[in-house]
Each structure stands twice: as C-alpha cells, then as structure tokens.
Amino acid sequence: MRPAKISESAVRRLSLYLRVLDAFELAGKTTVSSGDLAERGGVTPAQVRKDLSHFGSFGKRGLGYPVSELRERVTEILGLGRRWRVGLIGAGKLGAALFFYDGFRGQGFDVVAVFDNDPDKIGRRWGRLVVEDIESMDSVMRASQVEMGIIVTPAVSAQQVADRLIASGVEAILNFAPTRLQVPPGITLRNVNLEIELESLAFALTHENGA
C-alpha cells in the first residue's frame, strides 16, 4: 500500500513506534496494542492506529499487533529494509560527532565519504575513511554512489555545498548549517537548527506566565 500523502509528523511518529517496538521485542513481548504503543510513544491510541492504517491492516481485533511482524513492516515502510550511503560534508567538531556516532550505522546509514576544504583536515584518517578535498566531491560522491548528504559546514558555505551535492546526484539533504537552503523540487531537505531549538526554549521560558 502506498498512500497519496503522509504528513511529515506521521512519518516521524513511525520512527518513534519503531523504537518502541524494538524495546518491546527486546522485552520478549509478542503482541502490542495501540494503547501500549501510544503510552510508550507519548501519543494517543487512536493516533497510532490511524498512522499505521495508512499503510495497511497489521493488527488483529481483540488482540493487537504482532510485535515482530509490525516491526518489520514499519522498517520496510520507512525505507530501512536496506542500507543507505551517506556523505558528510564538513569535518569539524560536529561532523566528527556525527561520524563517530554509532546510532546511524545501527539504523542502516553508512557514512561512506567525508569532505572538507581545510588543508589541515584533508588527508586525515577518520576510522576507515580519509577526509577528502571538497573539490573532489562530485567524482567521489558518484563513485561511492552516495544517496544522502549531511551538511555540517558554516552557514556561508552551505548553499554552495548543497548545490554541489545536488549536482552529484544526491536527492536528500540533512542540513545542520543555520541557514535556509534553496533546493529544486524533487530534492528532500530536512533542517536541524540548534539555534532555533534554543530560541524556542527561551520563548517558552519567557512566556510561561499561565503555567
């Protein structure tokens, strides 16, 4: 089943359910109800059922969902039934933190290339990889068949890097630079902006008069 339009927030909840399912499977449970999933995921049971129903009927009335099978189905739905080849642009501190973070590999994401424009960083060994010159990005990205790009550069370089990524055939970009990137239709872009997160906290603390 491939529904017309799934909201971004629904997809994010699927990721959430997947983690809860992992925990349940580890705990040896064989079936879960939408209520179980909802409680652990911090949403309502109806929301869980609605989210899942967009992709098919995975549960049994009166019983709930089979943990193992539902986990497989959600994995498949999210596109995690395969491994993804990721390129990292920016070999600074944040880039290093992401590169050495184990969680990505566990979820099926392999960083297969790292780039920077700083001569001091180019050539350094990072695990199995060597930091490459950003000038060789296009050829290396194509050779390594990179499908996703993670931008961890300063804001000023981010748009240029995005353009080059797209020119190299990358169709999905995760941008950590605090700037709004312009990308053509068909390219998927997600932004993680740490300043905005903190500012949102500042707003909440400043306006929590009614609490």
Added chain:
Amino acid sequence: MRPAKISESAVRRLSLYLRVLDAFELAGKTTVSSGDLAERGGVTPAQVRKDLSHFGSFGKRGLGYPVSELRERVTEILGLGRRWRVGLIGAGKLGAALFFYDGFRGQGFDVVAVFDNDPDKIGRRWGRLVVEDIESMDSVMRASQVEMGIIVTPAVSAQQVADRLIASGVEAILNFAPTRLQVPPGITLRNVNLEIELESLAFALTHENGA
C-alpha cells in the same frame, strides 16, 4: 501584547524571520515588506503578517516593516533580550561540538557548566570551564543559576539526567538522546533526534514515486 496561544511552528518561524532581518540589516535595508521576509524565509507573505500580528502591529501600510525596530521587537518576543545560562550534560563528542560552537553565544546562550560521569573526562579543561562530576550537578547548577539544560548523554542515562535537571530547578531541556523523556507539566522539552531525521529522509527517498 501577550497572546493566549502561539503555535510551536509560529515561534520557530519567528526565529527564522530574525535571521532574515539580521541579513537585511547587514545589507543596509531599512524597511522590508512581508513579501521580502517571506521570500527569504520560504513562507508566504500572509503567514509572515499573521505571525507578527499575534504580537502587535509593527508595520506601516504601504511601506512595510522597519528592519531595525522589527528585529528588536522579535528579539524581545523570543526572549532574547537577555542572556541565558545553559548547562551541558555529557562531555562526549557531540557535547564538545555544541560547547565550542560559537552560534549559541552569539544568540545569547552561555554554557556555564559541563558535566559527565566518566572519570577520564571529569577535570578536563574546556575553554574557561572544567568538566564537572555529574554527582555535583545539583549544587553546581543551583550555584550557577542554570536555567536550561542540554542533554547529550547516551539514551540510557537521559531520563535520569532529566530528572536531576528538573530537581535542580531547570525548566527547559533540549534533549539529543534518542529516547522519549518523561517530564512533568511546566517543564519545556524539545527533542532533537538525528536518527529520526535520517529516517525521514529514507522514507522520502523510498516513496518519491510521484515526483
């Protein structure tokens, strides 16, 4: 003006407008229209006007908004007219990346304490600070009057750290650990989950049939 309820997404857009205003001010523009802001921010002009109108009437019909003044007003609205004292829990690679990132200080956020539970890390000098033992968190946090906490620990420790933060009087938490934290009402929590971001990209790439 302090409106009843502003949506989380509207607040995030205000952060966005603030950055666009910075750029316009730097470029020497003295007034901007909602259309200008919208174009640079990737939203619609009506959205810009609606967002701003929740907090007052800052523009002049026929002219637009005065850049400098609007920037000040939005700064004030977001609670950025002062500095915020932030505590960082977790002195790993990601913690270091955040600590040494200049963007926070520029926006008014000062990391005034860093904690870890690893004896190898405790006592190390980070810039002007020294990594402290997480056991001394409560007293140090209170002494430093920390108002926000950033959790950059492994998932298993995150809930415990959050509980201790809250016990220390912190009312706003930014959580990078890939787990859902339970917090009491009145505590503001924002999550940044890098795995979910990548999974959302995987989903988009997998289902981009209609593009």
Added chain:
DNA sequence: CTTCGCTTGTGAAATCAATCACAAACGAAC
C-alpha cells in the same frame, strides 16, 4: 487636498491534522 500605488492587519474560508466513537472482528470461556 485628492488621487494613486502599495502594503498591512485581519476576519472568513479552506485546508490539514488529531480525536472521537463505534461497528466489526477476534479469542477465550463455558
């Protein structure tokens, strides 16, 4: 002082997302 082009501010309308509520379906019990 009147007209004109432009832009705001904002109710109304439309779109989108979350919740409700209930019929249908299931296994267990007897």
Added chain:
DNA sequence: GTTCGTTTGTGATTGATTTCACAAGCGAAG
C-alpha cells in the same frame, strides 16, 4: 455455538493552522 471482554480500523467530528481576500492606512505626486 453463544456470550463476553477486548482491540482494531475508520468515517465523522472537532480542532488547529494556513491561506485568502479585502478594507484601511500610508506616503508620494501633482
């Protein structure tokens, strides 16, 4: 094989957010 307690799947409803559309206001021009 019937009843019972439970839980799904989903149309209907409610709620939230975005977009529309236009009156009102502004400065400039003459």
